[in-house]
Amino acid sequence: FRTVFEPFRIHSVEPIKMTTPADRKARLATASYNLFQLRSEDVLIDLLTDSGTGAMSRDQWAAIQRGDESYAGSPSYFVFRDAVRDLFDFEHVIPVHQGRAAERILFSVLGGPGKVVPNNTHFDTTRANVEATGAAAVDLVIAEGRDPASLHPFKGNMDLAALEALLTERGADVPCVFVTITNNSGGGQPVSLENLRGVRELCDRHGKLLFLDACRFAENAWFIREREGGQGERDVVDIVRDIAGLADGMTMSAKKDPMGNIGGWLALDDPDLAQECRNMLVLTEGFPTYGGLAGRDLEAVAQGLSEAVEHDYLRYRIVSTAYLGEALQKIGMPVISPIGGHAVYVDARALLPNIDPLHYPGQALAVALYELGGVRSCEIGTVMFGRRPDGGEVPAAMDLVRLAIPRRTYTQSHFDYVIEVCERLVERAHLLPGYRITQEPKALRHFTAQFEPI
Ligand code: F0G
DSSP: OOOOSSOOOOSSSOOOOOHHHHHHHHHHHTTTTTTTGSSSGGGGOSSSSSOOOOOOOOHHHHHHTTTOEEEEEEEHHHHHHHHHHHHHHSSSSEEEEEHHHHHHHHHHHOOOOTTEEEEOOOOOHHHHHHHHHEEEEEEOOOOOOOOTTOOOOTTOOBBHHHHHHHHHHGGGGEEEEESSSBBBBTBBOOOOHHHHHHHHHHHHHHOEEEEETTTHHHHHHHHHHHHTOOOSSSOHHHHHHHHHHHHSEEEEEETTTOOOOOEEEEEEHHHHHHHHHHHHHHHTTTOOOTTTOHHHHHHHHHHHHHHTTTTHHHHHHHHHHHHHHHHHHHHHBBBOOOOOEEEEEEHHHHTTTTOOOOGGGGHHHHEEEEEEOOEEOOOESSSHHHHHHOOOBOSOOOOOEEOOOOOOTTTTHHHHHHHHHEEEHHGGGGGOOOEEEEOSSSSGGGGTTTEEOO
């Protein structure tokens, strides 16, 4: 059959409160046109993020009942550790409350002034945590990864020549190499096994640690199975183990593919580095067998990990994201292709050529989607990345709007509604105003900046 349906039935439901465009116009003004400042009750379809917003399964809720809240040595830690190691066989598994805590701990040990950390594309918190130590964060994704129209099957790949040049010129300053799978900021695009092997080889040659930012590892592995030669018959679990086997460690947000509402971990093999990281962990997160989590959270993530790699789930996940993306392409929304795993990325700069990048076409589109249809999305462009550490502002490489899909949360009719809203919006795109920022914080400005229409 052609129809790929949700491989689950709904067990518990949450109401959506209906609102009108006039209601939403008022809410926007109160929120200073920053969608992070809205109350989520005022959102009809919330595609702000796929992070921690998914539906947990019956078996995850059951696992929560087994959570053991002992301060030290809880059985829930060992269930969690073994579930992580089953896929990512690292010696030291350090739980943290979410991905950025793992980043902060690792970079506070490995970073520092004068250091350089390469990545295919740093996610915003990863970049902020590198830069907070005084180190530089460098993005080395392949050129196709910066071209919204390129159909390259692995647009998240690292530019190996650029990485080699950096390691040759500044090797002494590079504490580790990062690869983000899938490449969230670049459109949710996967990295191939072949490319990861190439990165591994360069790291070996230059004596560098290779870390994965592996939030969406299962989606990445599914794309490898679908797109990479010789991988089509393999179990996703084996592909994940191959990916992990190429790295020396990982940072992880369990709020993505592992189906947690909260959680994460830092895992690695090096015993001395692990000890230093644990020392940092106890300062701010907690004892090493719970990190910043409750025992029940560890249980939910352990169970979620086994569900994340099920083929029926991943097929539905990737097909349903493509369903939304392809429909948007048909109605004339410029969408990054191929469609990514966890989200559809609209090229706002292409849709709104009348808005200067420094007047934030991504923000303009995101605000309009909310006002018109109550759909909350997220700007990934000049608002998020435009402010440089030296205080200057430049247009980001792309001005995108991300429609992120929470896992197992919305059905096809929710998507059909989003498509209809977008269709209406395409017709009036030329009328949308740009924005200016009236107030902004020093770092991660997109969360709290205030805007006004121009
Ligand atoms: N790395 C990547 C690639 C991410 O996408 C995120 C979070 C993090 C690290 C940080 O993890 O939120 O648990 O601290 N991304 C979310 C998003 C917030 O909306 O894409 P965290």
